[in-house]
Amino acid sequence: MSPILSVRNLSKNFGAIEAVADVSFDLAQGELLALIGPNGAGKSTCFNMLMGQLKPSAGSVKLKGREITGCKPRQIWRMGVGRTFQITATYASMTVVENVQMALISHHKRLYSPFPFAHRLYRAEALALLDTVGMADQAERHCAVLAYGDLKRLELAVALAHEPMLLLMDEPTAGMAPRERIALMQLTADILAQKGISVLFTEHDMDVVFAHSHRIMVLNRGRLIADGTVEQIRNDPKVQEVYLGGGTLFKPAGESADA
Known part of the structure:
Protein backbone atom coordinates (compact mmCIF):
# COMPACT_ATOMS: atom_id res chain seq x y z
CA MET A 1 0.00 0.00 0.00
CA SER A 2 1.34 3.43 -0.95
CA PRO A 3 2.00 5.90 1.89
CA ILE A 4 -0.51 8.59 2.81
CA LEU A 5 2.29 11.15 3.02
CA SER A 6 5.62 10.98 1.22
CA VAL A 7 8.28 13.61 1.95
CA ARG A 8 11.54 13.74 0.03
CA ASN A 9 14.59 15.97 0.62
CA LEU A 10 12.50 18.70 2.24
CA SER A 11 14.59 21.79 3.05
CA LYS A 12 14.04 25.37 4.17
CA ASN A 13 16.59 28.17 4.35
CA PHE A 14 16.08 31.58 5.88
CA GLY A 15 18.97 33.45 4.34
CA ALA A 16 22.12 31.70 5.52
CA ILE A 17 20.22 29.78 8.21
CA GLU A 31 0.17 5.30 11.59
CA LEU A 32 0.79 7.54 14.62
CA LEU A 33 4.18 9.13 13.94
CA ALA A 34 5.88 11.45 16.44
CA LEU A 35 8.32 14.15 15.36
CA ILE A 36 10.44 15.17 18.34
CA GLY A 37 13.52 17.27 18.97
CA PRO A 38 14.82 20.06 21.18
CA ASN A 39 13.62 23.65 20.82
CA GLY A 40 14.82 25.10 17.53
CA ALA A 41 15.21 21.70 15.89
CA GLY A 42 12.96 22.67 12.95
CA LYS A 43 9.75 20.84 13.88
CA SER A 44 7.37 23.79 13.40
CA THR A 45 9.12 24.81 10.17
CA CYS A 46 8.66 21.28 8.87
CA PHE A 47 4.96 21.30 9.83
CA ASN A 48 4.43 24.67 8.17
CA MET A 49 5.90 23.40 4.91
CA LEU A 50 3.73 20.27 4.97
CA MET A 51 0.60 22.40 5.47
CA GLY A 52 1.52 25.09 2.94
CA GLN A 53 2.20 27.98 5.32
CA LEU A 54 5.83 28.02 4.19
CA LYS A 55 7.24 27.33 0.73
CA PRO A 56 10.13 24.85 0.82
CA SER A 57 13.52 25.90 -0.50
CA ALA A 58 13.81 22.40 -1.95
CA GLY A 59 12.14 19.02 -1.81
CA SER A 60 8.81 17.35 -2.46
CA VAL A 61 5.65 16.60 -0.46
CA LYS A 62 3.10 14.15 -1.84
CA LEU A 63 -0.31 13.25 -0.42
CA LYS A 64 -1.40 9.79 -1.64
CA GLY A 65 0.93 10.22 -4.60
CA ARG A 66 -0.31 13.71 -5.48
CA LYS A 72 -1.98 26.90 -0.38
CA PRO A 73 -3.12 25.78 3.10
CA ARG A 74 -6.79 25.82 2.16
CA GLN A 75 -6.11 23.65 -0.90
CA ILE A 76 -4.22 21.13 1.23
CA TRP A 77 -7.02 21.20 3.83
CA ARG A 78 -9.56 20.46 1.10
CA MET A 79 -7.47 17.45 0.03
CA GLY A 80 -7.96 15.90 3.47
CA VAL A 81 -5.22 17.24 5.73
CA GLY A 82 -6.30 18.63 9.11
CA ARG A 83 -4.24 20.44 11.72
CA THR A 84 -4.43 21.28 15.40
CA PHE A 85 -2.24 23.94 16.96
CA GLN A 86 -0.18 24.33 20.10
CA ILE A 87 -2.43 27.22 21.15
CA THR A 88 -6.10 26.37 20.74
CA ALA A 89 -8.07 28.38 18.17
CA THR A 90 -11.78 28.33 18.99
CA TYR A 91 -14.52 30.96 18.90
CA ALA A 92 -14.73 32.01 22.54
CA SER A 93 -18.08 33.80 22.08
CA MET A 94 -19.72 30.69 20.62
CA THR A 95 -20.91 27.57 22.36
CA VAL A 96 -19.08 24.27 22.06
CA VAL A 97 -21.59 22.83 19.60
CA ILE A 105 -20.56 24.37 7.56
CA SER A 106 -17.10 25.02 6.11
CA HIS A 107 -16.58 21.34 5.29
CA HIS A 108 -19.87 21.24 3.39
CA LYS A 109 -18.97 24.50 1.55
CA ARG A 110 -21.83 26.51 2.98
CA LEU A 111 -19.73 29.47 4.17
CA TYR A 112 -20.71 31.71 1.26
CA SER A 113 -24.34 30.70 1.13
CA PRO A 114 -27.08 32.60 2.93
CA PHE A 115 -27.74 30.77 6.18
CA PRO A 116 -29.88 32.90 8.51
CA PHE A 117 -30.43 29.80 10.66
CA ALA A 118 -26.83 28.60 10.87
CA HIS A 119 -27.37 27.36 14.40
CA ARG A 120 -29.70 24.70 12.96
CA LEU A 121 -27.26 23.37 10.37
CA TYR A 122 -25.50 20.05 10.99
CA ARG A 123 -26.39 20.12 14.67
CA ALA A 124 -26.87 16.34 14.90
CA GLU A 125 -23.49 15.72 13.24
CA ALA A 126 -21.85 18.20 15.59
CA LEU A 127 -23.34 16.54 18.66
CA ALA A 128 -22.17 13.15 17.41
CA LEU A 129 -18.61 14.45 17.07
CA LEU A 130 -18.77 15.95 20.54
CA ASP A 131 -19.93 12.61 21.89
CA THR A 132 -16.92 10.98 20.22
CA VAL A 133 -14.50 13.22 22.14
CA GLY A 134 -16.48 13.09 25.38
CA MET A 135 -17.82 16.65 25.19
CA ALA A 136 -21.52 16.12 24.45
CA ASP A 137 -22.52 17.11 27.98
CA GLN A 138 -20.86 20.51 27.49
CA ALA A 139 -22.38 21.26 24.09
CA GLU A 140 -24.21 24.42 25.20
CA ARG A 141 -21.38 25.92 27.24
CA HIS A 142 -19.47 28.88 25.82
CA CYS A 143 -15.83 28.18 24.97
CA ALA A 144 -14.70 31.16 27.06
CA VAL A 145 -15.47 29.25 30.27
CA LEU A 146 -13.99 25.87 29.31
CA ALA A 147 -10.98 24.33 31.02
CA TYR A 148 -7.92 24.10 28.77
CA GLY A 149 -8.11 20.34 28.50
CA ASP A 150 -11.71 20.59 27.28
CA LEU A 151 -10.67 23.16 24.67
CA LYS A 152 -8.14 20.65 23.38
CA ARG A 153 -10.84 17.99 23.07
CA LEU A 154 -13.08 20.48 21.28
CA GLU A 155 -10.27 21.30 18.89
CA LEU A 156 -10.00 17.59 18.08
CA ALA A 157 -13.74 17.44 17.32
CA VAL A 158 -13.38 20.49 15.04
CA ALA A 159 -10.50 18.80 13.19
CA LEU A 160 -12.51 15.59 12.77
CA ALA A 161 -15.42 17.54 11.26
CA HIS A 162 -13.48 17.75 8.02
CA GLU A 163 -13.10 13.95 7.83
CA PRO A 164 -9.31 14.16 7.31
CA MET A 165 -7.17 11.29 6.04
CA LEU A 166 -4.13 12.92 7.67
CA ALA A 174 0.91 21.67 25.51
CA GLY A 175 -0.23 23.53 28.63
CA MET A 176 -2.01 20.53 30.12
CA ALA A 177 -1.44 18.72 33.40
CA PRO A 178 0.39 15.35 33.13
CA ARG A 179 -2.73 13.25 33.76
CA GLU A 180 -4.73 15.27 31.21
CA ARG A 181 -1.98 14.77 28.62
CA ILE A 182 -2.09 10.98 28.84
CA ALA A 183 -5.91 10.95 28.78
CA LEU A 184 -6.12 13.23 25.73
CA MET A 185 -3.56 11.27 23.71
CA GLN A 186 -5.20 7.96 24.61
CA LEU A 187 -8.54 9.36 23.43
CA THR A 188 -6.91 10.68 20.26
CA ALA A 189 -5.16 7.40 19.52
CA ASP A 190 -8.37 5.41 20.03
CA ILE A 191 -10.46 7.67 17.78
CA LEU A 192 -7.89 7.82 15.01
CA ALA A 193 -7.38 4.05 15.09
CA GLN A 194 -11.13 3.54 14.67
CA LYS A 195 -11.24 5.91 11.71
CA GLY A 196 -7.95 4.84 10.11
CA ILE A 197 -6.57 8.38 10.15
CA SER A 198 -2.82 8.91 9.87
CA VAL A 199 -1.20 11.29 12.36
CA LEU A 200 2.04 13.23 12.49
CA PHE A 201 2.49 15.04 15.79
CA THR A 202 5.12 17.00 17.66
CA GLU A 203 5.41 16.70 21.42
CA HIS A 204 7.84 17.56 24.24
CA ASP A 205 6.38 15.16 26.81
CA MET A 206 8.34 11.94 26.36
CA ASP A 207 5.84 9.91 28.40
CA VAL A 208 3.17 10.82 25.83
CA VAL A 209 5.48 10.13 22.90
CA PHE A 210 6.64 6.72 24.08
CA ALA A 211 3.20 5.61 25.25
CA HIS A 212 1.31 6.30 22.02
CA SER A 213 3.63 6.51 19.00
CA HIS A 214 3.91 3.72 16.47
CA ARG A 215 7.13 5.29 15.25
CA ILE A 216 9.32 8.23 16.23
CA MET A 217 11.50 10.59 14.20
CA VAL A 218 14.05 12.88 15.84
CA LEU A 219 15.11 16.25 14.41
CA ASN A 220 18.18 18.15 15.54
CA ARG A 221 19.38 21.36 13.93
CA GLY A 222 17.05 20.77 11.00
CA ARG A 223 18.22 17.25 10.20
CA LEU A 224 16.72 13.85 10.92
CA ILE A 225 19.12 12.01 13.19
CA ALA A 226 16.93 9.00 14.02
CA ASP A 227 13.81 7.22 12.79
CA GLY A 228 12.55 4.06 14.44
CA THR A 229 10.44 2.25 16.98
CA VAL A 230 10.00 3.33 20.58
CA GLU A 231 12.72 0.94 21.76
CA GLN A 232 15.12 1.98 19.02
CA ILE A 233 14.72 5.67 19.79
CA ARG A 234 14.84 5.15 23.56
CA ASN A 235 18.20 3.41 23.28
CA ASP A 236 19.74 5.51 20.49
CA PRO A 237 22.97 7.13 21.75
CA LYS A 238 22.62 10.12 19.40
CA VAL A 239 19.10 10.83 20.70
CA GLN A 240 20.21 10.51 24.31
CA GLU A 241 23.05 12.94 23.63
CA VAL A 242 20.71 15.51 22.06
CA TYR A 243 18.23 15.40 24.96
CA LEU A 244 20.32 14.74 28.02
CA GLY A 245 23.96 14.88 27.08
CA GLY A 246 24.05 11.11 27.42
CA GLY A 247 22.34 8.71 29.80
CA THR A 248 18.91 7.16 29.52
CA LEU A 249 16.24 9.20 27.78
CA PHE A 250 13.31 7.32 29.24
CA LYS A 251 13.03 4.56 31.81
CA PRO A 252 10.53 1.80 31.05
CA ALA A 253 7.44 1.57 33.25
CA GLY A 254 8.13 -0.21 36.52
CA GLU A 255 11.80 0.69 36.64
CA SER A 256 12.73 2.93 39.55
CA ALA A 257 14.31 6.31 38.98
CA ASP A 258 17.48 5.26 40.79
CA ALA A 259 17.77 1.84 39.17
Missing part, protein backbone atom coordinates in the same frame (compact mmCIF):
# COMPACT_ATOMS: atom_id res chain seq x y z
CA GLU A 18 19.34 26.19 7.32
CA ALA A 19 16.17 25.54 9.37
CA VAL A 20 15.31 22.18 7.79
CA ALA A 21 17.77 20.17 5.75
CA ASP A 22 17.10 17.22 3.46
CA VAL A 23 14.29 15.61 5.48
CA SER A 24 12.70 12.47 3.96
CA PHE A 25 10.11 10.07 5.36
CA ASP A 26 6.88 8.20 4.61
CA LEU A 27 3.73 8.00 6.72
CA ALA A 28 1.48 4.95 6.37
CA GLN A 29 -2.29 4.82 6.69
CA GLY A 30 -3.34 4.64 10.33
CA GLU A 67 2.23 16.53 -5.40
CA ILE A 68 1.13 19.21 -2.93
CA THR A 69 4.39 21.16 -2.65
CA GLY A 70 3.57 24.84 -3.09
CA CYS A 71 -0.17 24.42 -2.62
CA GLU A 98 -21.61 26.02 17.50
CA ASN A 99 -17.83 25.76 17.06
CA VAL A 100 -18.21 22.28 15.61
CA GLN A 101 -21.18 23.39 13.49
CA MET A 102 -19.03 26.14 11.96
CA ALA A 103 -16.41 23.55 11.03
CA LEU A 104 -19.10 21.38 9.42
CA LEU A 167 -3.96 14.98 10.85
CA LEU A 168 -1.02 17.19 11.79
CA MET A 169 -0.98 17.89 15.52
CA ASP A 170 1.42 20.52 16.82
CA GLU A 171 2.11 19.80 20.51
CA PRO A 172 -1.45 18.58 21.20
CA THR A 173 -0.93 18.36 25.00
